[in-house]
Amino acid sequence: MATRPDPVAAADDDARALARSLLQLGHASLAYLEAETASPGISRISFGCGPDGTPMTLISALAPHFAGLRAHPPCAVMLGEPGPKGDPLTHPRLMLRATASFIAPDDPARPALRDHWLTHHPKAKLYADFADFAFVRLTVATALLNGGFARAYRLTPTDLGTG
Amino acid sequence: MATRPDPVAAADDDARALARSLLQLGHASLAYLEAETASPGISRISFGCGPDGTPMTLISALAPHFAGLRAHPPCAVMLGEPGPKGDPLTHPRLMLRATASFIAPDDPARPALRDHWLTHHPKAKLYADFADFAFVRLTVATALLNGGFARAYRLTPTDLGTG
Numbered sequence: 001m002a003t004r005p006d007p008v009a010a011a012d013d014d015a016r017a018l019a020r021s022l023l024q025l026g027h028a029s030l031a032y033l034e035a036e037t038a039s040p041g042i043s044r045i046s047f048g049c050g051p052d053g054t055p056m057t058l059i060s061a062l063a064p065h066f067a068g069l070r071a072h073p074p075c076a077v078m079l080g081e082p083g084p085k086g087d088p089l090t091h092p093r094l095m096l097r098a099t100a101s102f103i104a105p106d107d108p109a110r111p112a113l114r115d116h117w118l119t120h121h122p123k124a125k126l127y128a129d130f131a132d133f134a135f136v137r138l139t140v141a142t143a144l145l146n147g148g149f150a151r152a153y154r155l156t157p158t159d160l161g162t163g
Numbered sequence: 164m165a166t167r168p169d170p171v172a173a174a175d176d177d178a179r180a181l182a183r184s185l186l187q188l189g190h191a192s193l194a195y196l197e198a199e200t201a202s203p204g205i206s207r208i209s210f211g212c213g214p215d216g217t218p219m220t221l222i223s224a225l226a227p228h229f230a231g232l233r234a235h236p237p238c239a240v241m242l243g244e245p246g247p248k249g250d251p252l253t254h255p256r257l258m259l260r261a262t263a264s265f266i267a268p269d270d271p272a273r274p275a276l277r278d279h280w281l282t283h284h285p286k287a288k289l290y291a292d293f294a295d296f297a298f299v300r301l302t303v304a305t306a307l308l309n310g311g312f313a314r315a316y317r318l319t320p321t322d323l324g325t326g
Contacts, residue, residue, distance in 0.1 A: 007225045026251065027245065027251035027252065029192040029205060029241060030205075031194030031195070031203040031204060031205035031239070032194070032203055033203055039237040039239075039260070040194040040195055040196060040203055040237060040238050040239045041194060041239050041258070041260070042192060042193075042194035042205070042239040042240065042241040042258055043241070043258065044241070044245075044251065044252060044254075044256055044309075046252060062170045064307075074202040074203060075203050076194070076202075076203045076204050076205040077205065078192060078205040078206070078207070081244045081245065082190065082207075082244065087286065088189065088190035088207065089190065089207060089209060091207075093207055095204070095205055095206065097202070097204070123250065144227075146207075
């Protein structure tokens, strides 16, 4: 049997534009490692990019991924959800491999991150400053854009404008 | 500070009914471990339940989660996606902790699983029998239903009708 060609292409301008539009979404799916077992967990999260373009989330200490990301920073994020019509597996989605870092309550960068977050997530004003909520940076290592069947692209943080 | 009450309740009939309706969805998000690094990865997958109620997927060897699940069977699945309206974080979703097992091409159970799958995923007829596609059972250990803010329920395979 002949070797198959690499199914993943390098990014082009269309792929970069589609990926950047998916980064504008306000929520995402998060894959993380459970704190105690290091086995995979999955959650829905709030999502946004900070003033410098770094992906971020705001999470409650009651959510299982809070302890998971604290114990094991490597994680993955998926953006883009199928609409009500068409084949869900051909709907574009962006997968980020990232490393989580918690923003301490007294981090001098926090006020600017918080204000930027609240312009895109105004309802979060109700809980963003609770003691058991934390902002978390999701620093991207690599990304994969799946634009539909047999249309996959590898992207760098520079392609995404995230760093 | 007083200890908070456990934010997760035991399943009741409404939670069981909602969870079982989410198990009818045809696609899901999968959290898995990358084959080489064992760091978290995330993908969109086809989803369905077999004749005995066991969750399943059908995946291509070109997808990164194929090698990931082969190397590391523990995984997690999320079902239920926000509609175009309302707060995405209050939209119901079901999270399954599961173990993946690949169905061999010559497994005597495969023909019945395949036929059952194709009644719910008729388009998969085009590729279900390709040599580089495999059916994978996702045997559930525990499940968490999030029915919206502060409404979380713990469910067993019996609650779900999956085993």
